[in-house]
Amino acid sequence: MSAAADHRPSHPGLAHGPVYLDHNATTPVDPRVAEAMLPHLTDFFGNPSSGHSFSEVPRQALIEARTRVARLLGARPDEIVFTASGSEADLLALRGAVLASGRPRPHVITQAxxxxxxxxxxxxxxxxxGARVTVLPVDGRGLVDPKALADVLTDDTVLVSVMAANNETGALQPITELASLAHGRGALFHCDAAQAVGKIPIDVEVLGVDLLTVVGHKMYAPKGAAALYVREGVRLEPVVYGGGQERGLRAGTENVALAVALGTAARIAAEELADGAPARLAALRDDLHARLAAALPGRVHLNGPERERLPNTLNVSIDGLLGHELLAASGIAASTGSACHSGSHTPSPVLSAMGLEPARALGAVRLSLGRWTTPGEIETAAAALTEGAAAL
Incomplete structure (x- = not known):
């Protein structure tokens, strides 16, 4: 752990309340991000597209934000398209590629x-x-077999979309190999990297992707800030028509404050990655896992890969327990492996696709660490979960 990590300031939003281990759901806004965007909500209100002096600061801020996001991804600034959410970025990538292809029955491949x-x-x-969609299966670790993709690619395949990291298990897909296979058949490759960007190094050239989704509230920026990387030369049908902003792919006057927030978050993420944040988080995650396994011998089961996963993510099931009941009993702020509908709980589709039995899937809890998670909080969380398990 570096000196910077040892003395990192606490976050005011985390000072009171339970231990927060739900960073894959959303992250607190970094105070440095809030400080950077605030002037663009108050002083610098001009339209970046206007021709007078009030537009100059917003226009330059937009350029700088785009540059910072691009730098984090190993991309060019003009390849970054700002959007309002990861879902919108995914829509622009998938719908945009399919409609721009002009194919009468385009083929799209994704995974379960x-x-x-x-x-x-x-x-x-x-x-x-009229698209034809193929959904690839995953193995028991949640990973796609590249051979399975090779077997279903056709000359009509327009796009393959596979996420970089799973939001529940942290499983890291073999994106470079999958993208190479797609390109071998003339298809574009889209990667939803919402969970990966800022947690691990992401370079679009190394991955070989054509389209990549970035989400601000997964990397300490506010909700509503996101982006889509669009490789130069890739044609997409716009998601919003109108004034030509964002390369004509998403019309509408730019939200400069949120773009600045995303750019600042990208700059900080690059600094944290260089300062060893992934190793720090992995050590804390593994300490939490070890504490739970020692306190509940033989009952704690890891869901997802042991190695090929995000450094901050621990998804485990505990024999004989339901995940939502365990979290309620422990008081830890985290997520479960189930979805609640009208009071009844159903297993997570992700864990079910991995072949987990319903009882084990319903017993899952996702514990995701973040920038301000401390060793003391890991100790507190492990004790609380152990006590909660005993009480149940």
């Missing part, structure tokens, strides 16, 4: 544990635009 923003867009493309 994708975020609903991708899976539901694929279903809409089937329903509204």
């Amino acid at each position: 544990t994708e975020h609903p923003a991708v899976l539901d867009t694929c279903r809409a493309l089937e329903r509204l635009h």
Whole structure:
């Protein structure tokens, strides 16, 4: 752990309340991000597209924000398109590629544990635009077999969309190999990297992707700030028509404050990655896992890969317990492996796609660490979860 990590300031929003281990759901806004965006909500209100002096600061701020996001991804600034959410970025990528292809029956490939923003867009493309969609299975670790992709690629395949990291298990997909296979058949490759950007190094050239989704509230920026990387030369149908902003792909006067927030978050993320943040988080995550396994011997089961996963994510099931009951008993702010509908709980589709039995899937808890998680909080969380398990 570096000196900077040892003395990192606490976050005011985390000072009171339970231990927060739900960073994959959303992150607190970094105070440095809030400070950077505030002047663009008050003093610098001009339209970046106007021709007078009030537009100059917003216009330059937009350029700088785009540059910072691009730098984090190893991209060019003009390849970054700002959007209002990851779901919108996914829609622009998938719908945009399908409609721009001009194919009468375009083929799209995705995989079973994708975020609903991708899976539901694929279903809409089937329903509204005659697309043919193939959903690849995953193995027991939640990973796609590249051979399975190779077997279903055709000359009609327009786009392959596979996430970089799963939001529940942290599973890291073999994106570079999958993208290479897609390109070998002339298809574009989209990667929803909402959970990965800022947690691990992401370079669009190394990955070989054509489209990549970035989400601000997963990396300490406010909700409503997101972006889509669009490789130069890739043609997409716009998601919003009108004034030509964002390369003509998303019309509407730019939200400069949120763009500045995303750019600042990207700059800080790059600094944290260089300062060893992934290793720090992985050490804390593994300490939490070890404490739980020692306190509940033989009952704690890891869901997802042991190695190929995000450094901040621990998804475990505990024999004989329901995840939502365990979190309620422990008081820890985290997520479960189930969805609640009208008071009844159903297993997570992600864990079900991995082949987990319903009882184990219902017993899952997702514990995701963040920038301000401390060793003391890990000790507190492990004790609380152990006590909660005993009480149940």
